[in-house]
Amino acid sequence: MTRGRHRHPLLLEALQAGEVVVEELAERFGVSASTIRRDLQQLASEKTIRRTYGGAVIAHPLPETSLPEREAQARPEKAAIARAALTLLAEDDILILDGGSTVAAFGAGLAGRRHPIITNNLPLVGVLAGAPGLTLTVLGGAVRPGSMSTMGPLAEAALRRLTADKAVVSGDGFVAGRGLCEAAIEQVALKSLMIEQAGEVVVLMDSSKLGRATQGAWAPLPRRWTLVTDAGATQAQCAEAEAAGARVVRAGS
Incomplete structure (x- = not known):
């Protein structure tokens, strides 16, 4: 189980692969769905991610490679x-x-x-x-x-x-x-x-x-x-x- 803000970089890494849902993240990190929702809300307030119905995505696309x-x-x-x-x-x-x-x-x-x-x-x-x-x-x-x-x-x-x-x-x-x-x-x-x-x-x-x-x-x-x-x-x-x-x-x- 990962704790508090230590999860945030790992959450962002998971979201780089695309949209994910709360239940999947909760299972992956061994915490409750409500805990993941609070993490996502914190990241959303920092404009790092964008909440979606039941999950989240990275707020800004990755820079395009040449x-x-x-x-x-x-x-x-x-x-x-x-x-x-x-x-x-x-x-x-x-x-x-x-x-x-x-x-x-x-x-x-x-x-x-x-x-x-x-x-x-x-x-x-x-x-x-x-x-x-x-x-x-x-x-x-x-x-x-x-x-x-x-x-x-x-x-x-x-x-x-x-x-x-x-x-x-x-x-x-x-x-x-x-x-x-x-x-x-x-x-x-x-x-x-x-x-x-x-x-x-x-x-x-x-x-x-x-x-x-x-x-x-x-x-x-x-x-x-x-x-x-x-x-x-x-x-x-x-x-x-x-x-x-x-x-x-x-x-x-």
Whole structure:
């Protein structure tokens, strides 16, 4: 059992993974639910957290990491996810590719295949432009330097005129019942449209992001979708995704 304010840093660490409920926290720390409510009320009064119905979340999203930082994170896991996702494609599938480092790792593996590709992922343009068998459509719009992707009304207007067999997307986190989180509403507006314009949705996400809600803008997922994650994903993480409609593929398992 942890006591008084000694619990506060541990509570904040638990909340960094996303929204949690009072009963779960009480069980974790071996105290009563009323004690946890008092702790949360104290943190809320300090504007460190925000209370929700039955629980709490971090008041302010975590700072976004830069694209080079994200590219350096979980490299082996992203490579395995990319390889597993490539096996899900049919020849000549029309693909929408989201921004982000995991989707970029997947996109790099498309060279030598036959696919029409629609993307806002700017690092992929130099990789895929002119590759035999591929046709590339780039969604214009405002450039978001943090992710080196386009977004906004121009990108959305272009995408509304296009459809695809599969949308391959990612995000800063996934929570069942909410979907994929990102830092900016413009990001999730375009991501949601990618999901709407595709026949199937494939989410590429390493296991560290599953169940994590570090940003405040959300893109809901369809009733049926596919999650490709790494072999480190726990049974609980996979079960949560499956309960939210996912077919789970664990790369390398």
